[in-house]
Amino acid sequence: MTADPFRITLRRRYRSERIFFLTLRLAVLLIGLVMLAIFGYIFANGYRAISWEFLTTPPSDSMTKGGIMPAIVGTFYLTVGAVAFALPIGVACAVYLTEYARQGTFVRLLRIGINCLAGVPSVVFGLFGLGFFVVFLKFGSSILSGALTLGALILPTIITAAEEAIKAVPQTFREASLALGVSKWRTVSRIVLPTALPGILTGSILGIGRAAGETAPIMFTAAAFFTARLPSSIFDEVMALPYHVYVLATAGTAIEETRPLQYGTVLVLAALVAGINLFAVLIRGYMRRGKRW
């Protein structure tokens, strides 16, 4: 049989394709392994610390024993507060940018600014929060200051996600509504936003995880080193999970002895973030029913 040049090139192409896919598979595998390693490590080191008592009591004996209940509650308040602040403002901002603003230089600059903000280190937000919310607005170190600072931190994420989701709403839906003699504002609020909401939530989930996990922004604005009592108003300081880990791991007198507590706290934080995400995913699924187009 004579050499068939077509065959040869074909075979060569298959080979390069196989190598390409193999590389991709390896990359995915690697990421999977790293994730598994991190969670496995945290779980293996932390699960022994977890008990009902750990979850429901405050720390005791100079934070070398006891639980982390105030930190769980604090992180929960801070995260919910941050989202409650950033979601409406972020969505309003995205609506303005996509539906109302004349697309031009100004809007382009604004977008660049928002993207820059998303890349600013979180400690910068922490200092901003300290200067603006804590000192200037006299909110003090409090849930309010911390939630606002975290809100500012996740605002760019939410704006970008909301913009994407709003842009993904088919233009034909807007046309259909406007052609019925419905005003632009009502078209946006009754058709565009409800349609975009699942997408907006998807993007916001990233923000939620970030807000729950950040330490630097709350260090100066909300987090207490230790407080056994639960907050009674938004002007109270709170403990927070990430800051608690930081404190136990760096500032205590018994850093080594409290390792199990540290891992336990990290495990709870990871579970909390996963739980909030799961909740958001469930709402999104619920809202998407019958809304495929």
Next chain:
Amino acid sequence: MENTLIITVENCNFYYGTYRALTDVTMGFERNRVTALIGPSGCGKSTLLRLLNRMNDLIDNTRVEGRIFFEGTDIYGKEVDPVEIRRRIGMVFQKPNPFPKSIYNNITYGPRLMGVKKKSDLEALVEESLKQAVLWDEVKDILGRSAMTLSGGQQQRLCIARALAMKPDVLLMDEPTSALDPISTAKIEELIEALKKELTIIIVTHNMQQAARISDRTGFFYLGRLIEYDDTAKIFTNPQVKQTEDYITGRFG
């Protein structure tokens, strides 16, 4: 003569940026008649249709010259609210575009925002509109189901019902059957015939048989100009302009 015309277009030019899509169009649309706009694609039929209910306002960087009167009001006048114009001049698009809501809510969406609140009123409106759109029998038991589950032809009739629920005086239809099968097309042609007792219909169509079947008046457009405008029977049997004759006999386009 005057009051038989519900819409009159006078010396209209329309520009997308610097591109002139319509040149010196002058024509009147008769009340309770079906007027068909035909012509090769890109000749400006949709542009004219969207001028009549100010949908072109939504496109940036466009310009209208000339005047368009609807019931004697210049619809591009300063004091005119385009939202009100669009309520009175409804529109059905080429591709069915129901909302991702239930069949019932698709129809009540507009009327609710207009202030219709009573459940019995809304239900009556839904039934009436769906009957007008020849869809009632097919969907009366599944009004709560998502409109997205309907077939293309049903979706288009739902869009017609949705437009009719606003009680418009004029219904603009931009190639409403071009994406549909023959049976759905026949149903829509049938409902157009019945509807003209109650309102004025202006329909863009690619399909010359359709124009001949359903319309009373036909306007032929070419390169942004209205070439010939006359009774449909005359346009199709005895066109006065050679370009019209070439087009309807299929010699170009």
